[in-house]
Amino acid sequence: MNDNEYSGATEAELSFLKEIVRMLPAGLTVQDAHGELLLVNDAAAAQLGIDGSRPSPDLAPRREACRRALRAGQAVVMEEALHGGAARQVLLTTHRPVRLAGRELLISASSDITEQKNFEDQLFRSAYFDELTGLPSRRVIEHRAASLLAENSGSGRFALAFLDVDNFKHINDYYGHAVGDALLVELSKRLGRDLRDSDMLSRISGDEFLLLLSPIQSVEEVAEFIQSTLERLTAPFFIDNSEIFASTSVGVSLYPDHGGSFEALRQNADIAMYRVKNDGKGSAAFFDSSMEREALARMKIEQSLRLAILEKRFCCAFQSKVDIRTQAVKGIEALVRLRDDEGVIQAPGSFIDLAGELGLIDELTHLVLAEIVRSIDAINATFGAEATISINVAAKQAGNPEFMRSFARALEETGFPQRFMIEVTEDAFVAKNHFQAEILPMFRKLGVGISIDDFGTGYSSLSALADITADEIKIDRSFITDIHKRPRSQGILRAIESLSEALGMTVIAEGLESFEELAYLQAATKIRYAQGYYFSRPIFLEELKLATPFSSEARTNVASRPHQQNRQGYSRASGYRR
Ligand code: C2E
Ligand code: MG
Ligand code: MG
Numbered sequence: 219m220n221d222n223e224y225s226g227a228t229e230a231e232l233s234f235l236k237e238i239v240r241m242l243p244a245g246l247t248v249q250d251a252h253g254e255l256l257l258v259n260d261a262a263a264a265q266l267g268i269d270g271s272r273p274s275p276d277l278a279p280r281r282e283a284c285r286r287a288l289r290a291g292q293a294v295v296m297e298e299a300l301h302g303g304a305a306r307q308v309l310l311t312t313h314r315p316v317r318l319a320g321r322e323l324l325i326s327a328s329s330d331i332t333e334q335k336n337f338e339d340q341l342f343r344s345a346y347f348d349e350l351t352g353l354p355s356r357r358v359i360e361h362r363a364a365s366l367l368a369e370n371s372g373s374g375r376f377a378l379a380f381l382d383v384d385n386f387k388h389i390n391d392y393y394g395h396a397v398g399d400a401l402l403v404e405l406s407k408r409l410g411r412d413l414r415d416s417d418m419l420s421r422i423s424g425d426e427f428l429l430l431l432s433p434i435q436s437v438e439e440v441a442e443f444i445q446s447t448l449e450r451l452t453a454p455f456f457i458d459n460s461e462i463f464a465s466t467s468v469g470v471s472l473y474p475d476h477g478g479s480f481e482a483l484r485q486n487a488d489i490a491m492y493r494v495k496n497d498g499k500g501s502a503a504f505f506d507s508s509m510e511r512e513a514l515a516r517m518k519i520e521q522s523l524r525l526a527i528l529e530k531r532f533c534c535a536f537q538s539k540v541d542i543r544t545q546a547v548k549g550i551e552a553l554v555r556l557r558d559d560e561g562v563i564q565a566p567g568s569f570i571d572l573a574g575e576l577g578l579i580d581e582l583t584h585l586v587l588a589e590i591v592r593s594i595d596a597i598n599a600t601f602g603a604e605a606t607i608s609i610n611v612a613a614k615q616a617g618n619p620e621f622m623r624s625f626a627r628a629l630e631e632t633g634f635p636q637r638f639m640i641e642v643t644e645d646a647f648v649a650k651n652h653f654q655a656e657i658l659p660m661f662r663k664l665g666v667g668i669s670i671d672d673f674g675t676g677y678s679s680l681s682a683l684a685d686i687t688a689d690e691i692k693i694d695r696s697f698i699t700d701i702h703k704r705p706r707s708q709g710i711l712r713a714i715e716s717l718s719e720a721l722g723m724t725v726i727a728e729g730l731e732s733f734e735e736l737a738y739l740q741a742a743t744k745i746r747y748a749q750g751y752y753f754s755r756p757i758f759l760e761e762l763k764l765a766t767p768f769s770s771e772a773r774t775n776v777a778s779r780p781h782q783q784n785r786q787g788y789s790r791a792s793g794y795r796r
Contacts, residue, residue, distance in 0.1 A: 245309065245328035250321065251288060253281030265309055265328055267300070276300075284324045287313040297335075298328070308335040348421040350399055351406040359420035359428050363480040366432055367473070376432035376473050377440045378480075380487035381409065384465045384499040386425035391617065392648060393460060400457045401464060408450050409466075412443075428484065437472065437504065444468055444502045465500035467491050476505045489513045520576060522559050523569055527578050527585075531557045534589050535756030538601060539608075539726055539749045542740055548747055549606030549639065550597070553756045554586050574612055580621045583611060584628060591632050596759045608639040608669060616646035622657045629666055636665030639690065644676040647686045658687060672728070673714065683717050691718050695729025698750070702738035715743055 239246060245262030249255055255277070258268065267275035279298065287294055293314040300307045309328040316323050343349075346358050354362075366376055383389075383405065390398035402425065409427060410419045418430045434440050448468065454461045469490025477483040490505040493512070497503075526532065534552045541548050556564040573579040586609055590597065597607065615621050629635045640661065646653050647670065658668060669690040674697055683691075693714060697707045718725045727739055730750030739745050 245311075245326075245330075247280075247326045247328075249281070249284040249324045249326070251285075251323075253284040255280075256323070262326075262328060265300070265307070265330060283311075283313060284326075287324055288315050288322055291315055297331070306332070308332045351403055351421050353406055353410070353419055353421045353427075356420060356422040356428070359418050359422075359430055360480050362418050363430060363483070366430075367479070374432070375434050375475075376430060377434050377470055378473070378483045378487050379429040379431070379444060379468050379470045379502075380484065380491045381427040381429060381466050381468050382491055382495070383425035384467055384495075386464075387614075388645070389462060389464065391613075391645065393458070393462065397458050397460065397462070401455055401462060404455050404457065405451065405464060405466070409447060411450065412446075428487075434472075440470060440472070441502070441504070444470060448500070448502060467494040467499045468502035469494060469505065470502060471505045486510070492516075519569075520572065523556075523572055523576065523578065526556050526558065527573075527581055530585060532582065532585050532589070533557065533758065534586055534593075535758055536597070536601070537749060537756040538605075538754045539747055540753045541746055542736060542748050543746065547601045547605050549608060550601050551608040551610070551641065551749065551756075552586055552590055553610070554582065570612065574614055579612055579615060580618075580624075583609065583615065583621075583625065587625075587628055587632070593759055594634075600759060605637075606639050606667060607637050608641050610641045610671065611646075613643050613646040616640075616642045616653050616657065619652050619657060622653075622660065626660050626664060626666070629661075630664055639667035639669050641669040641671040641692070643671050644673055644682070644686070647688075648676070648682050654685075654687070669726075674710065680713060680717060683714075683721065686721075688723055690724045690726060692726045692728050692749070695750075698727045698729050698735055698748075699731070700735070702734045708738075708742070711743060711745075715745060719744070 239257070240259050242259055243261060245265040246257070246259045247255055247262045247266075248257040258266070260269070263269040264271060266277065266280065268277070279300075283296070283298070293312060295310070295312050298309040298311050300309065308331050310331045311326050311328040313324055313326045316325055346355055347353065348355055363376075363378065366374070383402075386398065386401075389401060393401075402421070406419065406421060406427065409429070413419060413429075416432055420428045420430075422428050431440060431443065448466065451464065451466055454463050456462075469487045469492065471477060471483045471486040471490065473483055476486045486505040486509075489509045489512075490503045493509050494501055494503045533555050535555055536550045536552055538547045539549045539551065540546070554566050554570075556566075556569055558564050570579070573582050590607055590609070597605070611622075611625070615625075629638055632638075642653075661668060667689040668687070669692055670686065670688050671692050672694040673691050674694045691714065693711065697710055701707050701711065715725055724747065725745050726747040726749060727735075727745055728749050730736060730739070730748040730752045732752060735750075736748065736752060739748060
């Protein structure tokens with residue numbers, strides 16, 4: 219090998235190495251003692267913006283970092299934030315001072331960690347700020363309250379208000395989630411107006427907000443401020459071409475009067491808010507100790523309901539739906555009853571909503587179905603084997619595909635799904651959920667009938683009926699009571715009747731109690747079916763068995779003359795404490 223050959227090989231090798239350095243996926247630079255760039259590979263040129271991608275890249279921080287690293291005389295790893303226009307770029311760079319051919323140089327290798335950094339920031343933000351409204355999260359307000367408690371140690375006062383939007387679930391169901399979200403954003407803007415720097419508004423969950431007012435001088439001052447906040451909310455919100463009215467219920471607790479920790483203050487504000495909800499919503503109340511007793515009593519009811527479900531202390535009363543011309547029983551409705559701790563029968567009005575709130579209602583509905591299946595022979599003997607069997611399903615359940623799928627499966631497993639009807643209120647239909655489009659067809663396929671319960675009391679208009687596909691429409695009791703004396707209700711009844719007829723839905727009058735009401739329906743309308751105390755109260759099968767032995771005669775009695783024949787037995791059977 220001669221000299222030429224040797225240096226030729228080195229040159230080839232050199233340019234090979236140069237190319238590799240140029241094309242390295244990591245950014246590589248070499249700077250001299252003044253921070254001037256002697257070598258920049260392609261990746262570094264792109265990272266630093268000196269490949270022409272940025273108009274005037276700012277290299278001063280890089281030079282400064284170089285001088286510092288050289289002075290320190292040892293390798294350092296650091297994050298470098300570069301700002302090119304609006305976008306931020308973050309590099310993770312290792313600077314390494316070296317001595318080469320008598321010169322102080324700095325070799326730097328960088329990788330782009332912008333995406334990781336953005337993700338980290340996002341995680342940070344979501345831990346401390348609510349994504350939708352941008353308000354501080356519960357963690358932040360809790361921290362703020364804790365530091366006030368620490369620095370005050372009893373000397374300064376502050377107020378904690380718990381705000382809950384009224385009927386937000388309805389708004390969400392009716393207008394859809396996008397509108398619900400937009401409403402929360404607008405609401406939080408109105409709530410946050412007029413706050414001082416030392417106050418804090420936080421969104422702690424769905425439609426719940428916490429407001430910390432600090433410092434405060436007097437209770438009156440807080441009451442006045444909350445009142446003006448509530449007044450601001452009374453003006454309608456305009457969202458997505460809809461005019462939406464939203465009110466808020468507020469409970470307030472004061473430090474130190476109502477608690478010495480954030481948790482105690484929050485809980486007591488919540489208790490006060492709950493009282494406002496029960497008293498008609500849309501206003502504010504300060505916590506007091508009588509509320510605490512109330513909350514304890516409520517907790518007891520909750521506990522006993524949980525226990526009742528656990529111990530399956532439920533039973534069903536059945537009420538017939540009667541053909542008002544022939545007196546024949548068309549079907550029956552299963553109405554759930556609870557035996558409380560003392561064995562007293564409770565009507566659903568006292569526990570259905572609570573069961574819904576506590577997430578126990580799905581299980582309850584399955585229990586009702588199980589009882590029907592268990593009693594099917596007695597049902598057939600009493601009401602006839604053709605009678606349809608209606609089960610009530612809460613609107614909240616109706617919009618929940620998971621529950622409805624499991625319920626449909628259970629109905630199918632009875633082996634006689636076509637005997638069943640499910641009763642849902644109109645809210646389930648008009649809500650922008652999956653009920654009408656996805657869930658209904660599932661039940662249709664099984665031959666299960668659909669009934670609109672309490673029609674006329676919900677949010678839908680008559681015109682909404684046109685879009686509803688149901689088999690039966692039950693006109694609410696409020697229209698039927700004294701119908702013969704009320705021309706307005708008569709008009710409404712006629713309108714519902716003709717619309718339902720056009721749409722092929724059976725109409726049934728609920729809560730028929732008197733002969734006069736029946737006479738009116740028979741004379742002035744084409745309504746065929748009715749349900750009500752006039753024909754039969756809800757009855758327990760086992761008590762019926764005691765009162766009248768099963769026979770075809772007993773069956774007719776249930777339909778035609780129970781108010782004379784079995785009245786006592788029935789009212790005892792369904793007698794419950796309200
Ligand atoms: P609903 O489905 O509209 O049931 C009719 C209610 O009216 C029953 O009250 C029944 O006893 C009562 N009723 C029937 N005829 C008359 C009458 O002539 N006059 C009067 N004043 N009332 C009459 P109940 O049994 O107390 O049930 C109340 C509500 O509880 C039901 O209203 C229904 O919405 C709900 N409910 C009952 N059972 C269940 C169930 O298993 N699941 C669900 N989700 N809800 C249920
Ligand atoms: Mg019903
Ligand atoms: Mg009803």
